[in-house]
Structures are given as C-alpha cells and as structure tokens.
Amino acid sequence: MALKNIDPTTTIAWKKLNEHFLEIQEKHLINFFKDHPNRATDFTIDFEDFFFDYSKNRLNQEVLDLLTELTEEVALPNAIASYFNGDIINSTEQRAVLHTALRSNSEVPLWVDGKNIRLEIAAALKQMESLTNDVVSGKWKGATGKAITDIVNIGIGGSHLGPQMVVTALQEYSNHLNTHFISNVDGDHLESVLAKLNRETTLFVIVSKTFSTQETLSNATSAKEWFLKSATKKDIAKHFIAVSTNTKAVTAFGVAPKNILPMWDWVGGRFSLWSPVGITISLSLGFEHFKQLLAGANEMDEHFKSTPFNKNIPVLMALIGIWYTNFFDCETELVLTYAQALENLVPYLQQASMESNGKSVDRAGKKIGYQTGSILWGGIGTNVQHSFMQLVHQGTKLIPADFIGFKESCSGRKDQHKKLMANYQGQITALAFGKSIQDAHLELKFQGKVNQISELLPYKVFEGNKPSNSLIIKKRTPESIGKLIALYEHKIFTQGIIWNIYSFDQFGVELGKELANTYLNQ
Numbered sequence: 417m418a419l420k421n422i423d424p425t426t427t428i429a430w431k432k433l434n435e436h437f438l439e440i441q442e443k444h445l446i447n448f449f450k451d452h453p454n455r456a457t458d459f460t461i462d463f464e465d466f467f468f469d470y471s472k473n474r475l476n477q478e479v480l481d482l483l484t485e486l487t488e489e490v491a492l493p494n495a496i497a498s499y500f501n502g503d504i505i506n507s508t509e510q511r512a513v514l515h516t517a518l519r520s521n522s523e524v525p526l527w528v529d530g531k532n533i534r535l536e537i538a539a540a541l542k543q544m545e546s547l548t549n550d551v552v553s554g555k556w557k558g559a560t561g562k563a564i565t566d567i568v569n570i571g572i573g574g575s576h577l578g579p580q581m582v583v584t585a586l587q588e589y590s591n592h593l594n595t596h597f598i599s600n601v602d603g604d605h606l607e608s609v610l611a612k613l614n615r616e617t618t619l620f621v622i623v624s625k626t627f628s629t630q631e632t633l634s635n636a637t638s639a640k641e642w643f644l645k646s647a648t649k650k651d652i653a654k655h656f657i658a659v660s661t662n663t664k665a666v667t668a669f670g671v672a673p674k675n676i677l678p679m680w681d682w683v684g685g686r687f688s689l690w691s692p693v694g695i696t697i698s699l700s701l702g703f704e705h706f707k708q709l710l711a712g713a714n715e716m717d718e719h720f721k722s723t724p725f726n727k728n729i730p731v732l733m734a735l736i737g738i739w740y741t742n743f744f745d746c747e748t749e750l751v752l753t754y755a756q757a758l759e760n761l762v763p764y765l766q767q768a769s770m771e772s773n774g775k776s777v778d779r780a781g782k783k784i785g786y787q788t789g790s791i792l793w794g795g796i797g798t799n800v801q802h803s804f805m806q807l808v809h810q811g812t813k814l815i816p817a818d819f820i821g822f823k824e825s826c827s828g829r830k831d832q833h834k835k836l837m838a839n840y841q842g843q844i845t846a847l848a849f850g851k852s853i854q855d856a857h858l859e860l861k862f863q864g865k866v867n868q869i870s871e872l873l874p875y876k877v878f879e880g881n882k883p884s885n886s887l888i889i890k891k892r893t894p895e896s897i898g899k900l901i902a903l904y905e906h907k908i909f910t911q912g913i914i915w916n917i918y919s920f921d922q923f924g925v926e927l928g929k930e931l932a933n934t935y936l937n938q
C-alpha cells in the first residue's frame with residue numbers, strides 16, 4: 417500500500433494544537449511541574465535497559481493527547497504496517513524500505529520483486545560470519561602469507577558514517593584488528609591513513625551501494641595503486657573486498673567475485689549499517705557482537721510496532737519534535753551524548769535525519785507551506801559545556817535537546833562516571849528551571865558584590881524553560897547501541913509520515929555532484 421497523502425495542517429488535531437499552543441506558549445516548566453505534581457514519574461518510560469524522561473518539555477497531557485490524535489489522522493498505524501511489510505513506501509524511487517528486515521528474526525517469508533529476502537539476508541549474514549571469522553582468526557592470509565592486522569573502510573555517507581559510529585561507540589568490544597576509515601575525496605585524508613599501513617597485512621573494504629560515488633571510487637583507485645606498487649593484480653583478491661549492489665562495476669574494478677558482499681535497493685544507504693555495509697563493524701568487533709547489535713535494533717523495532725503511541729519512545733520523540741518545530745517554530749534540535757565513545761553519533765544522525773526529512777515537496781508533489789526536518793546538531797558532554805552551551809542557556813533561540821547518558825561506565829571508573837552524570841543532570845536542570853532574579857541577587861550578595869548587583873544582575877539570571885528529553889541507558893553494549901540507533905530511525909520515519917513527505921529519497925544531493933563533475937571536466 418502506498419503512503420497516504422494527508423496535509424497535517426488540515427487535520428482537526430493540528431487546529432486544536434494551534435489553539436492550545438496559544439494558551440501555553442509562555443508557560444514555564446516550573447509551572448508545568450507545579451500543576452502536575454506526578455509529572456516526573458508520569459512522563460517517563462521504562463523500556464528494558466532504557467529510561468526515557470520527557471517531563472521537561474513544554475507540553476501537558478492535553479498536548480500529548482492531541483499529538484496522538486494527529487498520528488491517527490495522518491494514518492501513522494497504516495504507515496508503520498507498510499514500512500515493516502515491505503510496501504513500496506519510497507515511491508519516488510519505487511522501492512521498499514526494509515532495513516528492519518535485516519535485524520528481524522522472523523521466518524515468515526518477506527517478498528520483494530518475487531524473492532523471499534529472508535533467504536538473501538540469511539545468506540549474506542553467513543558470508544559475513546565466515547569472512548569475519550577467517551580474518552579475525554588469521555586464517556585469511558595476505559598475498560605474502562601474513563595475517564591481516566589492519567582494516568581500511570573506504571566509503572562515504574551511509575557507507576561510512578554508520579560503521580564508523582558503531583566501531584567507535586563499541587570500542588571496548590574491539591579485537592586486535594586496527595580499523596581505519598577513509599571517506600573524503602581529499603587525498604591528504606587518504607595519505608594520512610596509508611602512511612600508517614603495511615601492504616602485506618592490510619585489507620581494504622570498499623563500501624558503496626551504487627559503486628559510482630566519486631569520493632569512494634577515487635579513494636579506492638588510489639588505494640589500489642598504492643597496493644600494486646609492491647604487489648601484482650592477482651594479489652588484490654587477498655587484500656580487497658567490496659560491498660555493493662553493483663557487482664558489475666565492482667568486478668570491473670578488480671575485486672574477486674567471492675569477495676563481494678551484497679547490498680540491496682530496499683536498504684537506504686543511511687540505514688544500511690545492519691547490512692553487509694556493516695562488515696567493518698563485524699570485523700572490528702566480531703560477528704557475535706554484530707549479531708547482538710542487530711538483536712538490540714530488533715527489540716526497538718518490536719517496541720515501535722507494538723507499543724501504544726503514548727508509551728512508544730520513538731513516536732513520543734517524533735511528536736515532541738513536531739511540537740517544537742511546527743508550533744514553537746524551533747529551527748534546530750540538539751543531541752548531546754554524555755559518552756566520549758558516541759563522538760560520531762551526531763554526524764551519523766545528521767545524515768539519517770536531515771537527508772531523510774530535509775524536504776519541501778509533499779506526497780502530492782506540492783510545495784509545502786509548513787516546516788519539515790529540523791537542523792540537527794550537537795556534541796559530547798561535558799566538552800560542549802565549555803563551548804556552545806552558553807548560547808543554549810542564555811541565547812535568544814529556543815533549542816530543544818536530547819540528552820543521552822549511561823548509568824554505568826564501561827571502564828569501571830565510577831568516580832569519573834559520577835562526575836560525568838552529575839554534569840548531565842546539572843545541564844538538564846539548569847536548562848529547565850534556570851536561576852531566578854532572587855537567587856541571582858542572593859548569590860551576588862554572598863559573593864560580596866553588593867555594589868555591583870544592579871549592574872551584574874541581568875547577566876546572572878537564567879530564564880530556564882529550555883526543554884529537553886533525557887535518555888538514560890544502562891550500559892554501552894552492542895544491544896543498547898543497536899536499540900539507540902533504531903530508536904532514532906523510527907523517530908525520523910514517524911516525523912516524515914506526519915510531515916507528508918517522502919523520507920527515503922535524497923535527490924537534493926545530486927545537483928552539487930553534477931556541477932562538481934562539470935567543473936572537473938572544465
């Protein structure tokens with residue numbers, strides 16, 4: 417079934433939300449808490465090892481009910497069914513969107529173009545498993561008989577950001593292989609990595625769904641030239657593998673057919689880390705951990721599919737985002753991760769979210785008259801507290817934030833973890849409740865600055881009323897990271913449905929590429 421074409425702004429819920437917005441737009445979070453004493457428990461969700469707290473948002477139960485009504489009016493339940501069933505919901509490219517099938521453990525056949533893709537997925541996983549085991553165990557030998565020590569992932573966009581993000585996020589689980597990532601067409605990037613490598617023990621993993629991306633082909637060609645300086649063409653089979661839908665082009669490039677892992681049109685690049693595109697994850701962390709990552713994502717898929725929307729974390733995150741984007745006119749959303757290992761999460765989410773929902777034409781082909789995808793940005797706490805958080809606390813813009821933190825550290829350094837999470841809590845509380853003029857006054861008095869009070873007071877006040885979601889996860893594990901990524905995938909999907917756009921194409925990236933080729937030829 418194709419997705420319905422429903423302008424969300426014409427729904428009854430939207431009109432009621434507009435009216436309600438006018439009533440509560442100025443209301444302070446302090447008063448939301450006063451008026452609803454159980455808010456801190458009512459507006460939270462416990463789901464396995466995830467604890468989601470959305471109490472510090474500028475909304476009440478009535479808004480949440482209206483937002484839930486909106487999901488019914490835009491037929492979100494049907495859309496979710498179409499998404500998981502493999503309907504052609506990527507209409508502009510005439511494709512199904514089935515990254516969820518890559519982590520499903522269902523054995524019910526799932527047909528795409530007359531093929532049961534469950535069998536193709538199982539075969540690809542087997543290929544990934546044996547390749548991973550061979551390389552990790554040292555059974556796979558380079559051309560001169562030595563075991564592999566270094567993996568170089570060459571890819572860009574979805575063929576780079578997902579694998580790199582997961583490998584970094586789960587670094588404690590990595591094995592002896594050194595993993596490198598080359599993405600930029602900037603040759604200096606490539607050179608800086610090649611300089612560290614030994615040709616005899618390096619395995620290049622070329623990842624490109626289309627195998628036509630300028631950056632990846634250029635880097636892969638240069639890597640091959642570098643390799644062939646002291647090897648022969650037949651040695652390529654021991655040092656190059658590839659992942660692509662375009663087997664013809666990969667073979668023409670010189671990769672041995674047995675070293676090609678599949679990719680499919682029904683997996684979008686930015687949602688592909690669950691497919692053989694994630695082979696570098698599997699190589700670096702081991703296949704078992706890769707499977708656990710898939711299992712975690714599958715748990716979030718089940719939660720998304722089967723939980724009522726008022727207790728459904730991805731749906732609630734999507735609705736809260738819509739509330740700020742379309743009613744408060746917020747232009748950006750902030751993602752703050754209190755874990756150094758998640759340093760690549762924001763770039764990953766930027767592609768997932770902004771490439772999906774950065775659209776201004778609706779599902780009827782008409783120019784949209786309301787806001788869609790917001791600008792996603794962010795960074796790592798505590799570092800950001802010493803840089804851009806000033807603007808979030810005291811600037812003129814309203815910037816809703818997602819805080820992501822972990823209850824336990826992986827290293828076991830409890831003292832530092834306590835400090836990290838105290839900062840997490842401190843930021844959320846400061847943003848929500850601020851510092852009143854009375855408190856700022858008292859503080860200056862205690863600091864002995866009585867003579868400067870009238871001059872300094874306005875600068876020392878924190879208005880607060882800055883909203884945030886808080887997501888506390890028990891520990892960084894392959895399962896929890898899988899769940900976290902799937903959570904954002906479904907948030908993005910839900911928002912795309914409500915905004916009445918096609919989230920799974922990305923024509924907006926084409927024009928610049930075409931012009932770059934024109935300039936190159938000139």
Ligand SMILES: O=P(O)(O)OC[C@H]1O[C@H](O)[C@H](O)[C@@H](O)[C@@H]1O
Nearest residue numbers: 573574575624625626629685925
């Ligand atoms: O995997 P590839 O076909 O090389 O594509 C790599 C990337 O490039 C494109 O420009 C798209 O914007 C991305 O969605 C894609 O992930």
